Amino acid sequence: MHPRRSAQDVLLCDLCETIPLQSHCELCQINLCVNCVGKHLSDSSQKHNVVPFLHKSTTPIYPKCPKHAAKHCEIYCENCDIPVCITCVTSDEHRGHKISDVLEKLKSKKDDLKNDLEELKSRIFPRYEEMSSDVETEKAELETNYGKLSTAADQQGEILHREITAIVNKRKSDIAEMKNKHLAALNKNKDEITNKITELRQIIQDLKKILGSNDVSLTFTFKSRNSEFRSLPPKVRVSLPSFSPPKMNKGQLNEMFGSLSSLSLTKEHGDTMKSPEAVSSAQSVRPLLDEPRFSASIDTGHTGLRNVSCLSEDEVWTRGNNEIIKLLNLQGKLLTSIRTKSGNTPRDISVTRDGDLVYTDYENKTVNIVKNQQIRTVITLQGWRPLNVCSTSFDDLLVTMISDDETQSKVVRYSGSTEKQSIQFDDRGRPFYSSARYISENKNLDICVSDYKAKSIVVVNQSGKLRFRYTGHPSNTKESFNPVGITTDSQSHILTADYYNDRIHILDQDGQFLRYIQNYDLWRPCGLCVDIRNNLFVANVDNKVKKIQYL
Template structure:
């Protein structure tokens, strides 16, 4: 099924008849070639005519409320108002007021939002999830703890005779009442935590929508709630009551039988702390945990979301196989074109994506039903990556194998193209070789360019951060040849050096940290690190997927 965003299915908004070819990103109007002149014939000087496929890629600045047809370029801090150039040069209304460039505020706010999203998703939300899990566990264990207390009481009661049975029953009722009170306290506390969790998730969704939006006004109006959301309610410390038995004295049964301490409740304002990402060290000797024989020759890629579903694909084979953690084959999916996929990836919902070079399409499988998402022209889709925001990164090469680029899709819409550095030079080698791609936790985009024998890392905006071209080692006798690439919870970058049968480990800034090369690797290709920092390696020779522990 072709993308619903195809220009072939859309008509010009002006003549209503011709097929759309262009788009005004300022006015949000679809245009055919013949109607462009009609659309720009007014006095507006802000029309931005782009190819239809490139629509919604330009930042949309607010229109000036005072000067018709003008876009705002500045912001008055005192009046908290967006201004156009005429407002700042002609009108005296804002004379002497502190004026800022709107682009600077937009960039600053976007960076702040990206940090907020990362903090909400990876620190604040996991902290509340951990607290809620602990409270649920505590509530679940209450019955056992109170059963122990009741047992002690009953045993002591058995030493007394019938005359004290009434006292035993009475005190059991007290225990039950305390238990109910204890349970209600913890449940109320849990409800409070879950309400905060829901608020965090709602905030995260809103901020994600802003981050994906092209409307600068939304960024200007954005105000971070992270500080407010990271404030914890007081932590309850509830002490279980205890039973203190007394020596039997039939004359003073009520006094001597014993007593229950009351439920002790205290509040610790500083009881909860934000979850910190624990630093993990590299193991001196990585450990081979599991080896799965996929039955593939020329195994290429491996990916997984959990231990139960490990997906693989191979060169010259249209099958994509899914295995469980024990190595048993769960299911097999074939490509629609019956050609071998270049790469596979899993969405956050667990749907399988694959790139098909024969049909130049990106496809999704849902319950083994295949759906065409995107069809390209003049470019061949290669390797894939799903980002933390749910976007799809695709490496592509031109039909003549002279150019390569990275394209970001949001759904079926092209959102970003990364191809050249600040000097207009290609970031990536122009050939048909593998270019596996991944996103780091710091939102850097990391690409293993096997055609250039280098790992190329750019930031989210597509600006070059560094290139890594290998590290000297006595065991590495052949030139560095990066194939697969992945990242872990420490923002470390791992890349498979197929020629030297090892894995290079770098920090987020490209500094070499070490090798993984003592697990009898055979031409490592695709690699993947799961949320537990387990490393999966697809061996091109032999067709095995190896699971390796490399962090303490």
Template sequence: MEPRISAQDVMKCNMCETADAKIRCDSCLVNLCTTCVGTHTISDESKKHVFVKFQSRKSSLYPGCILHGYKQCETYCNQCDIPVCNTCVASDQHIGHDLLKILQVLDDKKRKIIEEQTKLKETIYPTYQDIASDVQNRMSQLEKEHEDLSTDITSHGEVWHREIDKLLKKLKAEDDEIKNAQLRVLQKHLDEINKKVSDIKDEIDSNDMTINSKDISKVFSAKVNVDRYTKLPRKLVPSLPEFIPGRIDEEEELRKIFGALSPSSLISEEHGYSMKTTQKSLEVGSSTPVKQLLDEPETVTTIRTRQIYLSGVVCLNDEEIWTKENGSIMRLYSINQGSELKAFRTKSDRMPGGIAVTKNGDLVYTDYDGRSVNIVKNEEIEEVIKLQKWKPRNVCSTFSSDLLVIMDSDDFRKSKVVRYSGSTEKQTIQFDDIGKSLFSSGFLYRHMITENRNLDICVSDNGAKSVVVVNQAGKLKFRYKGHTPAPKNKPFSPRGITTDSLCHILTADPFNDCVHIIDQDGQFLCFIDCELSEPWGLCTDTNDNLFVAQRSMFDSRVKKIKYLQ
């Protein structure tokens, strides 16, 4: 028999200490035999005594004392972190200790468990589910990309004679070996993540039972293991080998002239994933301070530029920004000193359509009329993407180091977003589920693009007078069409767009001289005005400071604005 239960089965009367307790006075928290009930009532007639049968007593919630099993613990010693009975309290062991009513401690304990349970349910468990889904998607994408690679090898092999068939098979076998090795690593990684998901689910179920239990001993013995899940698994990013064709030259070795696979890798990123957050989980049970929107955003710094009609700004780091104007020159400025540090003229001497900065700190720009996307490396301009029948409007660099390019067709009747890895096209986003174009098209329309922290793709579409947001797979999530009333009550026509660490989406509204902030689900949060003059280009730094490039010919400045606490 379990000790505590057996102790409660032979509970004695607290007055005579010989007869079995049959009655409980819930007013005085005293156990009584039937003979002593009258004596107890007379002993304190000033109090209204509430008697219940011992089997249905409220005090059955109280645990038995570890040292004195026949006594119930109605007090909790804060220093010793254990329940104690009246005999314990009277002993020298707890003199000077902070003693609390056990029901008060019970409420605190349950509240803490509920807070931890909220973390598990709303943050950690969904995060691991998303990570498992991400790994599964990467495996599927890896399969597809290796199939494409295999097709490229085969296509190149078709122009050769039959004597290279042996080499062709060997190369494909090498690719299969690489693929299988990477898939094995990813599968093992996925199994580990799924095991974590299962463990978290078991933890949640166990905590639910504890929270709903009337047995206080279960509550006190519950161990919530949230910390073991807060460190997220590493993000494995496979690196595909690139097929490098060789020239047909009889004097060279056949393998060298046919082509070979470049080295591949499976990169392990320690901080590749971020914890999934919801508004509720940020407010309840979170030990990390959450940034809040300021009631009154403030301008921290103003950078004066030599440019007119500023139309773009992007952070190189927390101390320097790149800007672009209607001319062909892109300029780098020091934020703190306000001085110009560097300038680049586009290779074609035409105005760049959009600018971005890669993870490596390289400047990227689009050449609309030249149909190209270019990158500035080591003071040299390199063309990385050359389009046919399409012209690139704007570009952004993603968290996975891809490039997202939004472009128009030559006849201005179609617009689409294309994801590139280097110069390789990986994804096209153009239509919704019913085949309707996601983005407006037309010569006068302008689109700007960014990627949110949750990997949503956000496009400001001034032709449709809306912000269009699709998920990573290209499925439409929502359209934001502005908020009424706007500061100047003029039509919403978004331009620059950026995001912050809380997945807020910020978009410039030059006609109303303000910036709109919406959440990741498209709900309007607030306006930022700060005496802006035709805000156009937007970007945020790692500390969630907002940089606004003003296109007004009378105010060619970039403002650094603090809008989060």
């Protein structure tokens, strides 16, 4: 049924698709409403024949034969893939060719066209709309992103200014100290000379007195010091310091300031959507191993293990049912542990792009970051409680949360402590989630969430528009699909833990089921994460983390 038709299946105009049809053009074979008839007839390039819809002809309009003007093409040549008339069939040109009834071929062709129309409307056209919306979103974020670059340039300028000011002040301080030393040396030299001058004046007065006196003893007792004063006191000579700035060109200064990468504008080859026929044949994806390999089992020492998050390919953060979060290596050695700030059990853990630990505290409604063993609360909620969290490629945080009365569920994007986006309702005001739980951002920036109550995976694009829901694969299972932990890899695969069926589902980015990972001692798998080498880590209820290679 057409999405805008009522329960009585009202037929709508083929042009506007909003108003019930009333007429039919026999030439163009399209249905028209009263408003679109005039517009259609305004095309004078063809001789249209518009009749009331109830009076439209049901007799097939066969095409005229281009080679035999009096004939109509009522037969179809399968070899030439064209309609032909009876005269053509008997000609040498089509002798021995396979022929069929044109109406049968018409029905087959129309079935193909209906399939094309359905794919265009339900899959292809929405993707184009989605891409258009993504471009608008990117445009809207230009000011913010380029503003961050400008702020970074200002901050670097301030850092260099402070460094230069500190260097200048140090040089000026050194110059002032040298000047004081120089002045002190000159003053000391001056004092020595002044003392000698005082002595010389006294000697000169004494000699004048002796020469003017008749006292013989004064003359014979005077001792000459001229030889002493012929040796002049030392003169202080100072080599003045000089300032020699290095030769510096603009390039060196630019290098010191920091570089700005060039803007790269390229057109990527657009993704080719799989046709409905190709989807079924794409179940075996080449990057996936035919048989995944179990490579490690980490005994965490937790009770009630629920979450795992990769710090590196050799180290994982884990949390169980107490307030301690542990960092372990592949051998299960405890590298460090963190006790939550409140003493509550964390609800979920994640690792940021910078390698910092993030955890949610359901009881006191906070999201916290651990950096250098210091815990900082970055988000405090009112009326909502945080559940699960993931760090995005842009270093935002995506948090699933539930209202205090447990009637509403949503996903919120934060940049630091600032809310940037809230994803809760579709375009018609219907909620996306019954109970959003585990969350992961895919390589294509889709937001993938496991919905606990709806037993489905809900995937929206970065603008918050629904892409698809996955409700499990039709196969023999012990229990119904029950998704919990979710993660994504570098190939944009979506992996989710099917708790009660002890298996992992692997989907492509469009929600098509690819295969299971099962056995490998998987028992009640819960939290998932993937490291930089696409190794899968699974938190089992038996308190062990399994490492599995599947690519």
